Amino acid sequence: MHIPDGLISPQTYLPALAVAVPLWWWAARAFTRQVGDEALPRLAVFTALAFVLSSLMLPLPGGTSGHAIGVGLLALVFGPWVAFLAYTLVLVLQALVMGAGGITALPVNALAMGFIGAWTAYLLFHLLRHVQADFAVLAAVFVSILFSALLVALVLGLQPLIAQGPDGSPRFFPFGWSVTLPAILLPHLFIGLAEAVLTLLIWRHARRRCWIPAACGREA
Amino acid sequence: MLLSHPVRFALYLSAVIAVTLIHDPRVLLLVLAGLLLLSGSGRPALLLRAGRPVLWILLLLSSGILFMGWLTGQPVLGALLLINLRVVVLALLTAWMVRDVDLDLALVRWPRARRWLVIVRGQIQLFRRLAQDYRAAQKSRTVVAPTLQQRYQGSATIGLAALDKGVHNAEMVTQAMRSRGALHD
Numbered sequence: 001m002h003i004p005d006g007l008i009s010p011q012t013y014l015p016a017l018a019v020a021v022p023l024w025w026w027a028a029r030a031f032t033r034q035v036g037d038e039a040l041p042r043l044a045v046f047t048a049l050a051f052v053l054s055s056l057m058l059p060l061p062g063g064t065s066g067h068a069i070g071v072g073l074l075a076l077v078f079g080p081w082v083a084f085l086a087y088t089l090v091l092v093l094q095a096l097v098m099g100a101g102g103i104t105a106l107p108v109n110a111l112a113m114g115f116i117g118a119w120t121a122y123l124l125f126h127l128l129r130h131v132q133a134d135f136a137v138l139a140a141v142f143v144s145i146l147f148s149a150l151l152v153a154l155v156l157g158l159q160p161l162i163a164q165g166p167d168g169s170p171r172f173f174p175f176g177w178s179v180t181l182p183a184i185l186l187p188h189l190f191i192g193l194a195e196a197v198l199t200l201l202i203w204r205h206a207r208r209r210c211w212i213p214a215a216c217g218r219e220a
Numbered sequence: 221m222l223l224s225h226p227v228r229f230a231l232y233l234s235a236v237i238a239v240t241l242i243h244d245p246r247v248l249l250l251v252l253a254g255l256l257l258l259s260g261s262g263r264p265a266l267l268l269r270a271g272r273p274v275l276w277i278l279l280l281l282s283s284g285i286l287f288m289g290w291l292t293g294q295p296v297l298g299a300l301l302l303i304n305l306r307v308v309v310l311a312l313l314t315a316w317m318v319r320d321v322d323l324d325l326a327l328v329r330w331p332r333a334r335r336w337l338v339i340v341r342g343q344i345q346l347f348r349r350l351a352q353d354y355r356a357a358q359k360s361r362t363v364v365a366p367t368l369q370q371r372y373q374g375s376a377t378i379g380l381a382a383l384d385k386g387v388h389n390a391e392m393v394t395q396a397m398r399s400r401g402a403l404h405d
Contacts, residue, residue, distance in 0.1 A: 004273075004274060004277055004307060004310075004311075005236065005240075005307065005310035005311070005314070006239075006240070006303065006306040006307035006309075006310045006311075007281075007303070007307070008240075009240070010237075010240050010241060013240075040335075040339070040394065041339060041387065041390030041391045041393070041394045042387055042390065042391070044339035044340045044343060044390055045339075045343050045383065045386040045387050045390050047340050047343075048339075048340045048343030048344045048346075048347060048386065049343075049347070049383060049386070051340070051344055052344065052347045052348075052351075089337070089340060093337075093340065093341070093344070095314065096314065096317070096318055096323065097318070100273060102236075102310060102314070103233065103236050103314070104236055104237065104240055104310070165243065165298070165299070167298075169294075169296070169298055169299040169302075170299050170303070171243050171299075171302060171303075172303070173281075173303075174281065174284065174285050174288070174299060174303065175284060175288075179284075198376075201376055201379075201380070202379070202380070202383065205380050205383065209384070209387075211387070
């Protein structure tokens with residue numbers, strides 16, 4: 001789902017950066033408050049796991065593949081602010097190590113996947129966990145992925161409208177919403193399902209190991 | 221290069237932003253030539269490293285642009301060149317930065333971020349190594365390729381084991397560093 005460098009106009013990434021910087025600052029404060037030296041190694045491991053999950057290609061119908069995101073897991077275990085910051089690090093590493101995503105696209109990717117993804121997963125989980133915890137995890141992760149994918153599709157589809165040459169030719173991403181919405185959302189229906197099941201598996205494991213303080217002790 | 225790593229990193233960030241402000245394919249072509257010239261020895265490897273992650277995206281985008289041009293009958297060569305060149309220049313800049321900038325040294329003023337980065341990088345290597353071990357072990361013990369279900373089950377098992385091992389490993393490293401007074405930041 002990552003948007004690479006060169007496809008997002010400055011008219012998009014500069015305002016996105018202006019929104020992301022105060023959110024990163026606030027997230028850093030939350031991080032300092034919530035994560036002590038004891039939890040830092042665990043957070044680092046989960047951040048690495050999110051990195052691995054987002055490098056993991058999932059087979060899709062039609063012979064194609066897509067990748068998981070992993071931010072839902074971070075949000076459920078560490079909360080949305082820490083997850084946002086940790087996922088930003090994942091995006092930085094992916095941009096600088098694997099060439100997936102990019103530096104100019106970082107604020108947009110971080111807001112779409114890190115912020116919206118983490119907060120959607122966190123809020124939906126807390127809304128639904130009284131119904132059934134496992135169902136809450138599945139629904140929270142699935143919907144969060146669709147929300148993130150929707151935002152990425154909207155941002156990409158906006159590019160030909162706001163960044164054109166004098167002759168009307170596109171300067172950055174060339175296709176509008178009629179292409180981006182189905183092309184990005186449809187595969188993520190399958191990716192969302194697969195990632196929701198993966199996250200549930202790891203979340204239950206983390207709960208058994210008492211890595212989620214709020215849920216510790218509830219396991220029968 | 222005599223520049224310090226934080227300066228190199230700042231230069232890279234500035235160059236990336238500057239490239240997104242250039243909309244003339246001829247200028248981007250000159251920038252690409254300049255980058256290849258300045259990047260020193262190992263240019264083919266650098267170009268390969270830059271091209272690999274963006275190749276499929278560019279092929280997909282380019283065929284889409286050509287198809288749209290064919291449908292509408294409008295000239296698309298300019299847009300095609302501009303988008304391809306910009307993505308390649310940015311990918312080349314990033315590949316060069318990855319090769320010649322040590323992020324540990326670039327982040328020297330932010331010790332907590334640096335420590336986090338080091339632990340995360342270590343864990344990524346650990347996960348990769350465990351996955352490779354598992355794949356090699358499975359391959360050496362089976363004569364037929366595993367089914368998709370077996371692959372998923374195997375991945376889940378190794379994933380959870382790797383998670384346990386990763387947490388244990390990271391906690392041990394942190395405790396060892398603390399006992400040696402390395403975490404008084």
